[in-house]
Amino acid sequence: MRTFGVFCKHPRPGEVKTRLAEDIGSHGAVQLSAAFLDDLALQFRTEGERRVLGYSPADSAAYFGSFKRFGFDLWPQPDGDLGTRMAAFFEETLHDAADTSVLIGSDSPTIPREYVAQAFDHLQEFDCILGPAMDGGYYLIGLRRAAPELFDNITWSGSSVLAQTVSRISDLGLSLALLPPWYDVDDLADLKMLTGHIRAMTRSGQTHPCPVTAEVLSKLQLAE
Secondary structure, eight states: OEEEEEEEEOOOTTTSOHHHHHHHOHHHHHHHHHHHHHHHHHHTTTOSSEEEEEEESGGGHHHHGGGGGGTEEEEEOOSSOHHHHHHHHHHHHOOSTTOEEEEEOSSOTTOOHHHHHHHHHHTTTOSEEEEEBTTSSEEEEEESSOOGGGGTTOOTTSTTHHHHHHHHHHHHTOOEEEOOOBOOOOSHHHHHHHHHHHHHHHHTTOOOSOHHHHHHHHHTTOOO
């Protein structure tokens, strides 16, 4: 089975997009966080054979219940650091030899859908697929068998996440495939990249994948 997962947090003030909130305020940060997830759920509503929304904190099931309309199963992330939670996701979704799982966060609302499709295709041949992020981490990771050790001894939220992960992949003898680099939206500079990207796609005649985000940006007067 092909399982597509999205990790997300309940969009509440002080708990999401804290770096961005320093520049645009907590209200705007919450609105954008919610918009990112809405756009991703809509864009990937038919991806894979199973879709899983890995939400946090565990008491937020009522808020995320609306995403069932997009065909997502709800799965509460366990306690622990990001590595612990990702390891648990893959152990939850990878059981049989034919299973493959791809996981993204909710910080990249413009991620091309074809990248996720390519990730699943690569997992027919490779043990692991990574989508490098511009900040030194990764926006996507996929596996064809659970490998909890892959997430050990990583300095999460730092610029060396990707490099450390590749070292772990080498240590474990896993084969690796790569997607093109993409960008997350964590701070004001990233947000300017996003607004410019949306405007460029619109001006060039492309249909951009984040209409909810674009509307929020316009209301917050951040799209100029």
